[in-house]
Amino acid sequence: MIPLSLETVSYAGAIGLVVIGGLGLVICNHLFRMLLALAMAESGANLLLVLTGFRDGAIAPIIGYGPAGAPLVDPLPQVLVLTAIVIGVGVQALAVAVLVRVYRSYGTLDMRELRRRMEGEIAAAAGIAAPGSAQAPLGQRPLPPVPDYELVRRSAPVRERGA
Amino acid sequence: MPMRDIASLVFSAGLLFLLLVIGAELALGHPDMRVGAEYLRVAGPELGAANIVTAILAGYRGFDTLGELSILFAAATAASLVLGHRRADARRDPPGGLVLSAGADLLFPLLLVVGIFIVVHGHLTPGGGFQGGVILAAAFFVALLANPARTLNHALLGWIEGLAGAAFILIGLWALVEDGHFLTPLLPLGTMGELVSAGTLPLLSVAIGLKVGAELAGLLAHLADTEAPDR
Numbered sequence: 418m419i420p421l422s423l424e425t426v427s428y429a430g431a432i433g434l435v436v437i438g439g440l441g442l443v444i445c446n447h448l449f450r451m452l453l454a455l456a457m458a459e460s461g462a463n464l465l466l467v468l469t470g471f472r473d474g475a476i477a478p479i480i481g482y483g484p485a486g487a488p489l490v491d492p493l494p495q496v497l498v499l500t501a502i503v504i505g506v507g508v509q510a511l512a513v514a515v516l517v518r519v520y521r522s523y524g525t526l527d528m529r530e531l532r533r534r535m536e537g538e539i540a541a542a543a544g545i546a547a548p549g550s551a552q553a554p555l556g557q558r559p560l561p562p563v564p565d566y567e568l569v570r571r572s573a574p575v576r577e578r579g580a
Numbered sequence: 581m582p583m584r585d586i587a588s589l590v591f592s593a594g595l596l597f598l599l600l601v602i603g604a605e606l607a608l609g610h611p612d613m614r615v616g617a618e619y620l621r622v623a624g625p626e627l628g629a630a631n632i633v634t635a636i637l638a639g640y641r642g643f644d645t646l647g648e649l650s651i652l653f654a655a656a657t658a659a660s661l662v663l664g665h666r667r668a669d670a671r672r673d674p675p676g677g678l679v680l681s682a683g684a685d686l687l688f689p690l691l692l693v694v695g696i697f698i699v700v701h702g703h704l705t706p707g708g709g710f711q712g713g714v715i716l717a718a719a720f721f722v723a724l725l726a727n728p729a730r731t732l733n734h735a736l737l738g739w740i741e742g743l744a745g746a747a748f749i750l751i752g753l754w755a756l757v758e759d760g761h762f763l764t765p766l767l768p769l770g771t772m773g774e775l776v777s778a779g780t781l782p783l784l785s786v787a788i789g790l791k792v793g794a795e796l797a798g799l800l801a802h803l804a805d806t807e808a809p810d811r
Contacts, residue, residue, distance in 0.1 A: 424608055432599040439595050443588040465599075470616065473609040477706065478632040480624045491616035492623075492632045499637060500648050503710055503792075507655030510799050514659035517806050 428468055434461025448526040452512050459505045463498045470494035537564045628769030629703040629778040638784040642763035656799045663806055676726040684726035691719035699789030703778040709788025716793035721800045732801040737794045744790035751780055
C-alpha cells in the first residue's frame with residue numbers, strides 16, 4: 418500500500434491534472450475550453466517534472482538558505498520546467514490571439530458550429546450545395562441560398578478586407 | 581454516447597494507467613541524481629551564485645535560455661501579426677470603475693518594486709529574470725485592465741526589448757572573445773550571498789528580466805487592445 422503523504426498526494430494531483438487536461442482536450446467542442454484544458458495538462462506535466470527532483474527532507478537548491486550540509490533537491494528539473502513554463506506562455510498567448518481572430522471572423526468558438534459555417538462559406542464561394550444538405554444532385558442544383566450570417570455580415574460595414 | 585466520447589475515455593484511461601505505472605516505477609523521494617548532483621557540487625564554487633537554479637539557467641544553460649527568449653519573441657511577434665491593428669473608431673471596453681482603478685494605482689509601485697527586486701536578486705533568492713520580468717509586465721498590465729482606454733508606448737517597449745536582447749547576446753560575445761566560449765560567466769565572483777557577486781550572472785538576469793517584461797507587457801497590451809465585439 419502506498420503511504421498517504423504530501424508527495425504522494427501531489428503526485429496523484431499532478432497525474433490527475435494531466436489526465437483531466439487530456440480528457441478535456443479531446444472531449445470539449447469549445448475552442449476556449451480546449452485551450453484551458455491544454456493549460457491544465459501543461460501545469461500537471463510541469464508539476465510531475467518538478468516532483469521527480471524531490472528528495473526526502475531536502476530543501477530548495479539555494480546555498481546558505483538552510484542549515485549547512487542539508488540535502489538540496491535536484492535543481493535540473495526546476496530549470497527545465499522554468500523553460501517549459503515560458504514556452505507554454507508563448508503557446509497560450511498565440512492560441513488566444515488566434516481564438517480572438519476566429520471569434521471576430523465567425524462569431525463563435527464552438528467547433529461544430531464553426532465547421533458548419535466554414536463549410537457553408539466554402540460552398541457559397543464555390544457555388545455548390547453545402548455538404549450534407551438535402552438538395553438536388555450535382556448538376557441540377559440551384560445556387561444555394563445565402564446563409565443568414567452571411568446576410569448579416571454583408572449588411573454590416575466592411576471592416577476586414579476593405580480597410 | 582457517441583463513439584468519439586468513448587474513444588476519448590479509453591484514451592484518457594490509458595494515459596492515466598501509463599502515468600501511474602511511471603509513478604510506481606519512479607523512486608519518489610530519493611531520485612537517481614547524476615547531472616543534478618554534479619551541478620549541486622560544482623555550481624557554488626564555480627559560479628559563486630547562491631541560487632543554483634539561476635546558476636544553471638544563465639551559467640551552464642545560457643545558450644538554451646537564449647533559445648527560450650527567441651521562442652518567446654517569435655510567439656509575441658506571431659500573436660501581434662495575427663491580431664493586427666485595431667481600427668481607430670473601434671469600440672473599447674468600458675473602464676473598470678473606481679475600485680479597480682484605485683487598486684491598480686495602488687498595486688503599480690508595489691509590483692514594480694517586487695519585480696525589480698526579484699530580477700536583481702535572481703542569483704541569491706528564488707526567482708530570476710523570467711519570474712521578475714513577468715511581475716514587471718503585470719505591473720503595467722493591471723493598470724491597462726482597469727482602464728482599457730490607456731495605452732502603452734509600444735515603440736518604447738520595442739526599444740527596451742531589443743536593447744535587452746542585444747545586451748544578452750553582447751555579453752555572450754564578450755565571453756566568446758575573452759574566454760573562447762559563448763556565454764561563459766566572466767568577471768570576479770565576489771563573496772557568495774552579496775548583491776554584486778557571481779560575475780556576469782546578475783547582468784544576464786537583468787537583461788532577461790527587461791526583455792521578458794517588455795515582451796510580455798507588449799503582448800498582453802496587444803491582446804487587451806483588440807476591438808471589443810460590436811454587439
